[in-house]
Amino acid sequence: MTHRAIRSKQFGEFLALAKAKKDRSTMKDATEKMGELSNIPYDKLTAAQKRGRLITKLITRAYDPNEYVIWHSLFMPSEIFYGMGMVPFSTEMVSAGLAGAGLSKGLVEMGEMYTQCMDSCSFSTCTIGAITSDVFPIPDFLITTSQLCDPEKKLGRFASENYKRKDFFIDIPYGGCLLEGDAYDTAVDYVAKQLEYMVAFFERETGMKLDNEKLARALDNSNKAREWFLKIDELRANNPALIKGTKILDFSAVLLDIWGSEEAVDIFKTLHDELVESAAKGGMSEQYRIGWIHLRPYYDNTIINYLEEECGAYIVKEEINYIFWEAHDLNDPFRSIARKVLANPAYSPLTVKNKIYSDVIKKFRLDGMFGFAHKGCRHFYSSLHIASDSFKGKCPFIVIDGDCVDPRAYSFPLIKTRVDSFVDTMKIRKEGM
Numbered sequence: 001m002t003h004r005a006i007r008s009k010q011f012g013e014f015l016a017l018a019k020a021k022k023d024r025s026t027m028k029d030a031t032e033k034m035g036e037l038s039n040i041p042y043d044k045l046t047a048a049q050k051r052g053r054l055i056t057k058l059i060t061r062a063y064d065p066n067e068y069v070i071w072h073s074l075f076m077p078s079e080i081f082y083g084m085g086m087v088p089f090s091t092e093m094v095s096a097g098l099a100g101a102g103l104s105k106g107l108v109e110m111g112e113m114y115t116q117c118m119d120s121c122s123f124s125t126c127t128i129g130a131i132t133s134d135v136f137p138i139p140d141f142l143i144t145t146s147q148l149c150d151p152e153k154k155l156g157r158f159a160s161e162n163y164k165r166k167d168f169f170i171d172i173p174y175g176g177c178l179l180e181g182d183a184y185d186t187a188v189d190y191v192a193k194q195l196e197y198m199v200a201f202f203e204r205e206t207g208m209k210l211d212n213e214k215l216a217r218a219l220d221n222s223n224k225a226r227e228w229f230l231k232i233d234e235l236r237a238n239n240p241a242l243i244k245g246t247k248i249l250d251f252s253a254v255l256l257d258i259w260g261s262e263e264a265v266d267i268f269k270t271l272h273d274e275l276v277e278s279a280a281k282g283g284m285s286e287q288y289r290i291g292w293i294h295l296r297p298y299y300d301n302t303i304i305n306y307l308e309e310e311c312g313a314y315i316v317k318e319e320i321n322y323i324f325w326e327a328h329d330l331n332d333p334f335r336s337i338a339r340k341v342l343a344n345p346a347y348s349p350l351t352v353k354n355k356i357y358s359d360v361i362k363k364f365r366l367d368g369m370f371g372f373a374h375k376g377c378r379h380f381y382s383s384l385h386i387a388s389d390s391f392k393g394k395c396p397f398i399v400i401d402g403d404c405v406d407p408r409a410y411s412f413p414l415i416k417t418r419v420d421s422f423v424d425t426m427k428i429r430k431e432g433m
């Protein structure tokens with residue numbers, strides 16, 4: 001296939017770009033030590049290293065001319081892709097990695113030259129920059145959904161036209177997790193049917209057939225990984241902080257497209273075992289327990305390091321690591337995946353999220369909530385500010401405006417006073433001073 005032949009050249013361009021900017025990287029472990037890591041026996045790797053190795057493997061496979069590569073929207077369940085032996089590629093997650101590798105500023109600026117817009121989601125703008133710079137692997141197909149991420153649909157169409165590759169769109173009903181009875185069953189059927197059409201589309205285009213046993217294995221892997229993650233939640237709820245915030249936020253469990261892979265089971269089991277060990281040693285010397293909402297600035301760790309190391313305010317639960325779906329039913333794969341998609345609380349009225357925040361505050365014994373509002377996100381930006389109003393007088397709740405990918409929109413010295421006052425509020429509430 002001619003389109004795939006250029007992936008090797010694109011990989012070369014990507015590596016050259018990464019090398020040129022490596023001094024800006026916040027992820028030296030993941031980038032510079034990758035060669036070193038590949039020499040460590042697998043069972044000696046930490047959970048974060050195993051995750052890093054898997055993501056590197058997936059990204060490397062995405063540049064392989066022999067692989068079927070699917071670009072997909074965030075929140076698109078990856079289990080079907082593993083069931084079909086295809087390589088999932090989430091441009092948003094890779095953009096977060098690019099920010100950590102110090103590459104996002106230049107790519108966002110490139111993207112803005114095309115979009116002529118500085119206030120849309122920089123995850124997408126960074127992707128536009130990566131497309132126009134030709135450093136991303138050309139996909140075989142693109143799958144976009146109506147769930148969240150407004151720029152995603154336009155981005156999908158732009159990439160589809162740019163690369164001359166076909167895209168497939170899936171419509172997800174809003175507020176699926178609030179539906180009941182017949183309305184819920186109809187929504188499940190509606191999404192499940194579209195997933196079946198998507199598989200039929202793949203089969204028609206590639207001549208491949210969905211292997212039902214492989215799909216069942218992917219769903220089983222997903223269920224096992226989910227079980228380990230729920231155990232991690234229990235441990236964290238009942239112990240002092242057990243892991244650094246930057247590390248646990250990078251697991252971004254609900255966004256990672258590793259659900260369905262065998263490695264994901266082992267990664268979350270390893271993470272669980274590490275936290276058991278940390279608990280046995282007494283965990284971190286936390287003074288305050290905080291919940292983190294939305295993502296973090298990937299190009300800079302200052303804010304989280306300051307909270308934890310200087311103020312003793314540790315992140316003990318993250319919205320992005322909140323498992324909102326039930327275990328898959330292996331005998332009913334499409335409806336089961338549809339139920340997972342519909343359960344997403346981020347694509348529903350704010351009352352759903354506020355209820356989850358209240359439950360999490362209670363379960364994880366939080367002293368405060370910290371929201372990092374990504375300025376270009378039409379969903380999370382406004383909802384975070386409204387949520388913080390709803391919690392006035394109930395729980396200290398700070399929202400810091402910034403950008404997860406674009407370093408131009410964030411400056412720690414400018415927000416430090418507000419962070420200090422948030423910590424003071426937690427202190428007063430806790431110690432009654």
Ligand code: SF4
Nearest residue numbers: 092121123148149377
């Ligand atoms: S920040 Fe918002 S719009 Fe951007 S990728 Fe995330 S959910 Fe989508």
